[in-house]
Amino acid sequence: MTQTHDPLDSEVNVPLRAVVGNPELALDPVVETLRPGALDAPVRWAHVSELRDPAPYLLGAELLLTAGVNLPVEPPEIDRYVRRLAGSGISALGFGLTPGAYETLPPSLRAACIRYGLPLLVVQPRTPFLAISRAVSVALAEAGQREQRRIAVAREALTRAAGDGLGELTSALAARLRAWVALVGVGDVLAADHGTPSPWPAEVRELVATLRAGRGIRSATTELADGTHVVAQPVYPQATASYLVVVGRVERFDGADRAILSVGAALLGLASRAGSDAAGLGATATALLLGETDVAGADERRLVAGIAYRRGPTEAAARYDWLRARLDTPLVRLLPGPRFDAIVGEAPEIGDLDRLRADGWLAVVSSPVPPDRLPEAVTEAESLLGRAAALERPVVAEASGLGLDALITPGAAAGFAAQALAPLRELDRKGDRELVETLRTWLAHHGGWDRTAAQLGVHRNSVRHRIGQIERALEVDLADPEIRMRLWFALRWVS
Numbered sequence: 001m002t003q004t005h006d007p008l009d010s011e012v013n014v015p016l017r018a019v020v021g022n023p024e025l026a027l028d029p030v031v032e033t034l035r036p037g038a039l040d041a042p043v044r045w046a047h048v049s050e051l052r053d054p055a056p057y058l059l060g061a062e063l064l065l066t067a068g069v070n071l072p073v074e075p076p077e078i079d080r081y082v083r084r085l086a087g088s089g090i091s092a093l094g095f096g097l098t099p100g101a102y103e104t105l106p107p108s109l110r111a112a113c114i115r116y117g118l119p120l121l122v123v124q125p126r127t128p129f130l131a132i133s134r135a136v137s138v139a140l141a142e143a144g145q146r147e148q149r150r151i152a153v154a155r156e157a158l159t160r161a162a163g164d165g166l167g168e169l170t171s172a173l174a175a176r177l178r179a180w181v182a183l184v185g186v187g188d189v190l191a192a193d194h195g196t197p198s199p200w201p202a203e204v205r206e207l208v209a210t211l212r213a214g215r216g217i218r219s220a221t222t223e224l225a226d227g228t229h230v231v232a233q234p235v236y237p238q239a240t241a242s243y244l245v246v247v248g249r250v251e252r253f254d255g256a257d258r259a260i261l262s263v264g265a266a267l268l269g270l271a272s273r274a275g276s277d278a279a280g281l282g283a284t285a286t287a288l289l290l291g292e293t294d295v296a297g298a299d300e301r302r303l304v305a306g307i308a309y310r311r312g313p314t315e316a317a318a319r320y321d322w323l324r325a326r327l328d329t330p331l332v333r334l335l336p337g338p339r340f341d342a343i344v345g346e347a348p349e350i351g352d353l354d355r356l357r358a359d360g361w362l363a364v365v366s367s368p369v370p371p372d373r374l375p376e377a378v379t380e381a382e383s384l385l386g387r388a389a390a391l392e393r394p395v396v397a398e399a400s401g402l403g404l405d406a407l408i409t410p411g412a413a414a415g416f417a418a419q420a421l422a423p424l425r426e427l428d429r430k431g432d433r434e435l436v437e438t439l440r441t442w443l444a445h446h447g448g449w450d451r452t453a454a455q456l457g458v459h460r461n462s463v464r465h466r467i468g469q470i471e472r473a474l475e476v477d478l479a480d481p482e483i484r485m486r487l488w489f490a491l492r493w494v495s
Contacts (some may be wrong), residue, residue, distance in 0.1 A: 012144040013042035013061060016091050016119065020133055027094065028122040030105070041091040043118070044439060048129050053084055063121075063136060064365060067096040068106070073106040082112035093118035094132065094450070099125060102400030113418035143245045147256040154260045159331075167399040177257055179249035183235075183315035184208060184270050190243070193266075197248075200206040201225075204246065207232045211244055219258070231261065235269025243269055266402055302347050303377035306356060306363035308338045308386060310338045322359070322382040341373065341381065354439040364388050365395040375444055379488075382446075420490040423473040435473070440491045443484060 017039035031041075044061045050069040051057070058064070063083065069173050080292045085093060093113065097103055107123055112447040123132070123139070123195040161172035173182040174194035182192040192316065197204070203222045210220055211232055217302040218235035231247040245265045247253070253261070289324050304327060323332045323340055331343040340361070347365050348356075364384035380397060388395040424435040439455060441462065445451040453460040467478060476483045 011044055012140055013044040013254075014143050015044050016041045016063070016138045018139055019046075019063060019132070019136060020045055020121065020465060022139075025132055025135055026124055027127070027132075028124070030113065030120040030122065032108055032110070033118060033120040038092075038117075038119045038296070042416055043091045046094075046133040048130075048133070053081065055084040055088040058085075058088040062090045063092050063094060063132070064090045065096065065123065065132060067098050067478060068102045068109075071102075071109070075111075075316075078106070078108045079112045079347055080459070082116050082118055086116040086118045089119070094123050094129075096123040096127075096129060097125055098313060098398070104239075128348040128391040147254075147259075150256050151263075151378075153265050158260075158264050158267055161338070166268065167193075168268055169264070173245075173260070173268070174245075176260055176264070177247055177249065178251075178252075179247045179253075181264075182246045184244045186247055196246075196438070204230055204232075208244060221253075231258070233261065233265055235265045256417050270363060273297070302344050302368050303366040303374060303381050304342045304344055304348060305362055306340050306361040307389070323361075325355075326356060328375065339379070343373045349397065350396075354394075362388050362392070363394050365394075365396045373411045379444055379446070417490040420474075420487065424470060426454065427469070427473055434489070435466055435470055438463065439470050439487060442467060443488050443491070444464075447478070447484075 020029055020039060023416060040042065042061045043063050046057055046063040046065060047058070048065045049057070050066055050070065051144070052070045054064065072081055073280070081094075095102070095109065097105070105120075112118075123129070141407060156171055157176060158169065161169045170181050170183060170191040171193045180192070180194040180196040181192045182196045189198075192198075199305065200208070201224055203224050207222045207230060211234060219231055221232075222229060222230050228248045229249055229250070229252050232244050232246040235243045235245055245268055247261060319334060319340070321336075323342065324330055327342050327344055327348060329342055329344045332341070333341060334340050338445050347368070348363075353363050353365070361409065362385075364381055366380045366384065369377050383396060384395045421436060424439065428435055434456070438452070441455050442448075442452045445455070447461040449463050453463045456463065471478055474487075476487075478487075
């Protein structure tokens with residue numbers, strides 16, 4: 001049976017076994033309630049409720065905790081209580097034993113959980129519900145960080161493989177997902193790896209037909225008779241009628257898998273197009289790297305940015321090919337204006353910058369930064385471009401006169417940063433408001449509310465509220481570019 005994508009699959013969660021196996025919580029699972037695979041059920045939150053019927057207020061995949069304050073007494077009512085919880089999709093029910101109330105597990109509750117296959121955990125009096133909620137929160141945060149690291153590493157690997165053609169990119173995606181992968185054209189499999197089934201099972205043919213019949217970018221899933229989970233989605237750009245990526249494996253695809261699949265699909269789509277393959281691929285790879293904030297384990301890089309201020313080739317592919325050859329990198333993105341940015345491992349020679357200028361491009365080079373700070377390099381490049389336009393010559397960060405790091409001792413820089421950000425750090429310690437990180441992200445995104453909110457994972461109104469708190473705490477006006485500059489350096493120098 002074909003299904004549309006379940007949003008839960010994209011959310012960070014941890015398996016129930018990670019909670020049950022936490023020795024600090026001392027949870028006792030009722031073994032009879034654990035059906036096969038029960039401990040692998042996803043938990044995305046721990047929630048306390050003493051309602052007689054909490055089911056209407058649940059989203060699914062919660063670890064529900066109760067001390068039985070309003071637990072029904074009659075077995076038929078308990079049966080309905082458990083049946084409703086099981087139907088809501090919670091991962092488990094945690095029942096807290098309380099001296100003077102329920103000192104032992106109610107037999108009717110145990111029986112109902114066994115009947116409906118709802119995992120039941122006994123919470124001893126020494127374990128407060130708050131400790132369970134905190135443990136789940138910490139586990140979710142750690143899982144989120146692991147996912148981001150995994151996505152970042154996969155993104156870099158796929159970007160590198162994309163330059164070697166469809167076959168290499170398909171193999172790299174299959175390796176990263178630990179799955180078979182196929183790029184499907186109209187009636188043809190253009191590339192496949194890791195044991196893609198041939199011919200297609202009926203379920204896969206139905207899946208492909210379902211996607212081809214609709215419009216827009218989306219994904220669909222199905223499960224084969226042998227237990228293989230299959231996901232299919234159009235490549236980017238919108239290409240439902242032409243290219244689809246189909247992947248399959250025994251394990252379900254989680255949120256990180258789907259993020260990696262989306263990156264791979266985007267690169268496969270561009271690599272499979274005729275004509276401007278290289279330019280589109282380089283632009284997508286550059287955008288991916290500039291938008292990434294958690295890339296680890298790679299060398300430092302520089303961002304080269306430029307504007308066409310006199311003349312230059314007008315055909316996009318020609319501009320891309322010329323810039324790629326001149327800068328010795330495929331990571332070039334052409335922008336309206338015309339403008340470009342490119343990621344390079346080594347700073348271009350001044351002669352290369354002069355040749356760029358002779359061909360109509362006024363270019364600047366950022367300071368070397370690790371990949372996780374490439375978005376910051378965009379901010380620096382914007383500042384350098386303004387200076388380059390005023391001087392009408394290329395500007396390199398170290399030679400631009402903007403290298404204040406060389407003029408200020410580390411001790412003085414750290415002292416300035418500590419003093420400037422002390423009010424925000426104090427508020428963060430008291431209320432866990434993440435004001436320092438909010439300020440850093442907001443400045444890096446040039447005060448953009450939506451992009452800041454997206455990166456922080458909060459609503460844009462929350463960002464506005466936090467920026468207001470920051471202005472009041474520091475007694476500054478963040479509309480003042482001088483204030484923004486000083487705070488940006490404070491954030492760079494903070495220890």
